[in-house]
Amino acid sequence: MRVVLAEDLFLLRDGLVRMLQAYGFEIAAAVESGPELARALAELEPDVAVVDVRLPPTHTDEGLQCALTARRERPGLPVLVLSQHVEQLYARELLADGNGGVGYLLKDRVFDADGFVDAVRRVAAGGTAMDPQVIQQLLSRRDAGDRPLGRLTPREREVLELMAQGRSNAGIAAQLVVTERAIAKHTSNIFAKLGLEVSDDDNRRVLAVLAHLDGDR
Amino acid sequence: MTTDTKGDEVRAQAREAVLAAVRGFVLAVAMLPVTVLCLTLTLLSLALVPIGIGIVTTPWILGGVRDVADIRRRLAAEWCGVRIPSAYRPVPEDANPWTRTFRMLGDPATWRDLRWLPVDMTAGFFTALLPAVLLLYPVEGFAVAAGWWRVLADGHTYWYGFVPVTDQPTALGAGATAVVLLVAAYRLTPRLLTVHFRLTRAVLGGDQGELAERVRVLTETRRDAVDTSAAELRRIERDLHDGAQARLVAMGMDLGTIEMLLEKDPERAKALLSQARRNSAEALEELRDLVRGIHPPVLAERGLGDAVRALALRLPLPAEVTVELSGRADAPVESAAYFAASEVLTNAVKHSGADRIWVDLHDADGMLRIAVTDNGKGGAVIGAGSGLAGVERRLGTFDGVLAVSSPAGGPTMVTMEIPCVLS
Numbered sequence: 222m223r224v225v226l227a228e229d230l231f232l233l234r235d236g237l238v239r240m241l242q243a244y245g246f247e248i249a250a251a252v253e254s255g256p257e258l259a260r261a262l263a264e265l266e267p268d269v270a271v272v273d274v275r276l277p278p279t280h281t282d283e284g285l286q287c288a289l290t291a292r293r294e295r296p297g298l299p300v301l302v303l304s305q306h307v308e309q310l311y312a313r314e315l316l317a318d319g320n321g322g323v324g325y326l327l328k329d330r331v332f333d334a335d336g337f338v339d340a341v342r343r344v345a346a347g348g349t350a351m352d353p354q355v356i357q358q359l360l361s362r363r364d365a366g367d368r369p370l371g372r373l374t375p376r377e378r379e380v381l382e383l384m385a386q387g388r389s390n391a392g393i394a395a396q397l398v399v400t401e402r403a404i405a406k407h408t409s410n411i412f413a414k415l416g417l418e419v420s421d422d423d424n425r426r427v428l429a430v431l432a433h434l435d436g437d438r
Numbered sequence: 439m440t441t442d443t444k445g446d447e448v449r450a451q452a453r454e455a456v457l458a459a460v461r462g463f464v465l466a467v468a469m470l471p472v473t474v475l476c477l478t479l480t481l482l483s484l485a486l487v488p489i490g491i492g493i494v495t496t497p498w499i500l501g502g503v504r505d506v507a508d509i510r511r512r513l514a515a516e517w518c519g520v521r522i523p524s525a526y527r528p529v530p531e532d533a534n535p536w537t538r539t540f541r542m543l544g545d546p547a548t549w550r551d552l553r554w555l556p557v558d559m560t561a562g563f564f565t566a567l568l569p570a571v572l573l574l575y576p577v578e579g580f581a582v583a584a585g586w587w588r589v590l591a592d593g594h595t596y597w598y599g600f601v602p603v604t605d606q607p608t609a610l611g612a613g614a615t616a617v618v619l620l621v622a623a624y625r626l627t628p629r630l631l632t633v634h635f636r637l638t639r640a641v642l643g644g645d646q647g648e649l650a651e652r653v654r655v656l657t658e659t660r661r662d663a664v665d666t667s668a669a670e671l672r673r674i675e676r677d678l679h680d681g682a683q684a685r686l687v688a689m690g691m692d693l694g695t696i697e698m699l700l701e702k703d704p705e706r707a708k709a710l711l712s713q714a715r716r717n718s719a720e721a722l723e724e725l726r727d728l729v730r731g732i733h734p735p736v737l738a739e740r741g742l743g744d745a746v747r748a749l750a751l752r753l754p755l756p757a758e759v760t761v762e763l764s765g766r767a768d769a770p771v772e773s774a775a776y777f778a779a780s781e782v783l784t785n786a787v788k789h790s791g792a793d794r795i796w797v798d799l800h801d802a803d804g805m806l807r808i809a810v811t812d813n814g815k816g817g818a819v820i821g822a823g824s825g826l827a828g829v830e831r832r833l834g835t836f837d838g839v840l841a842v843s844s845p846a847g848g849p850t851m852v853t854m855e856i857p858c859v860l861s
């Protein structure tokens with residue numbers, strides 16, 4: 222699997238390159254600025270891009286803008302965005318095209334190599350990887366006065382959180398140490414309580430949940 | 439010895455009197471055409487503003503008027519020690535003529551200049567010329583007394599001042615008057631020139647009360663700003679000291695222990711490793727919160743509009759944010775505006791009991807306006823520990839103001855205005 226990596230801090234870039242290579246990824250390019258990233262995305266056609274939000278030369282949200290532009294040109298181009306901070310605002314922009322293949326994680330998540338690599342693979346496969354903090358923000362914002370959400374049991378809420386992060390039933394089952402069938406039961410309950418249409422497609426399911434959480438009350 | 443000193447004094451006084459007369463004369467004669475020209479060109483240029491030409495010429499001409507006024511200010515300080523403050527608002531060098539014209543016309547100092555021009559060409563001209571007249575008129579008086587009256591009063595009465603001259607005795611009377619006038623001139627001319635500059639200061643110098651008030655406000659807001667930033671630094675120091683720094687120390691200690699345990703007790707080493715990782719994650723989390731409190735990353739990345747949008751998304755209430763900004767303000771203004779908005783929003787969430795908030799950001803006429811409205815129970819006031827007093831202080835540093843409209847029963851509308859230029 223070919224990866225384009227954009228990160229301006231040498232130590233982190235180097236560490237990511239070594240980690241991804243150790244997990245069998247091929248690094249198509251590891252760049253350190255916005256213009257280089259734009260060129261690499263256009264020319265190398267990677268399977269997935271791992272991009273830092275803030276990049277030189279402006280040190281604003283150049284990485285994010287590059288990623289959004291590239292996805293407009295190649296809809297569904299898998300992009301995993303990393304940042305020192307997560308904002309629902311940015312998550313919303315990344316999810317806006319409804320295409321999936323999007324990840325948005327705190328840089329801290331690279332501490333957990335297995336979890337991080339799993340997120341990269343999920344995004345490359347057209348799935349979603351949203352940082353737990355984004356989901357927490359979404360949920361805490363909806364907690365005040367969201368009736369359907371209030372009807373979930375604590376276990377269902379836990380499942381909902383993991384589902385919104387983009388995990389598959391198998392992944393959620395592994396995390397909560399229960400069977401996949403139990404998770405499947407929870408998810409159908411959640412969908413019924415939130416009034417969402419059940420879908421077999423994992424990606425569509427995640428996007429529907431995220432859209433529900435981010436929607437206006 | 440004493441006589442010598444006295445003679446020196448008299449000579450010095452005389453020199454000063456003559457100097458004042460000459461200066462006044464030069465000032466009156468040289469400046470009159472200049473001020474007349476300035477006034478004419480200004481009026482002409484202002485009249486041409488509606489058809490567009492004036493937009494281009496007005497900044498030039500008003501700039502010239504300012505130079506003329508500045509020369510007079512310098513002369514006032516150098517010749518008579520009269521200080522006239524020059525207090526023009528700065529006009530950006532690269533601004534377009536339209537902005538320059540209206541920025542200059544919006545400056546009260548411009549209008550003071552324009553009031554000064556007609557005053558200077560009348561009363562100013564007269565007061566500047568007076569010392570010279572007072573010094574030269576006695577010369578004529580002496581000439582009259584010396585016999586020139588015969589030519590001047592040939593068959594009729596010649597008036598020297600208030601003395602009718604018809605023959606030698608009256609001519610001598612004129613001479614005596616001239617002596618009195620000369621003594622007066624000797625004593626008064628320097629002070630008369632000062633009168634001219636005092637007049638100039640009265641018209642050109644602006645309102646002293648206004649300046650005093652401005653100084654008071656600046657002193658107060660500066661003290662607040664210094665206090666606030668010192669308190670902020672103390673808070674940051676404390677947070678770092680008790681938070682991230684302590685965690686890093688703990689991590690270092692854990693790593694040392696792990697090194698020791700690695701071979702003896704791998705199980706415990708493993709447990710400590712995960713503890714070290716947890717500590718590093720928590721240190722990062724604390725640093726992230728700290729950074730958000732110093733300068734929110736979204737503000738740096740996207741500017742005020744998106745930073746407030748991101749802020750609104752973190753609120754537990756639905757908040758509608760409307761942004762109409764023509765550019766970005768300077769970083770300190772942006773930061774102050776952000777934290778002010780943040781404080782007002784926190785206030786609304788905590789105290790208003792509202793279930794909906796509206797935030798409106800826009801800029802017009804060199805003002806950045808932020809309005810936060812909620813549908814809560816109202817009754818918000820500045821002060822009384824409401825946090826709004828802090829916002830007012832924060833904005834005060836930038837000459838910003840805070841207005842609160844919060845009748846009992848709601849709704850509450852908090853409006854903040856900061857003068858600033860967006861680019």
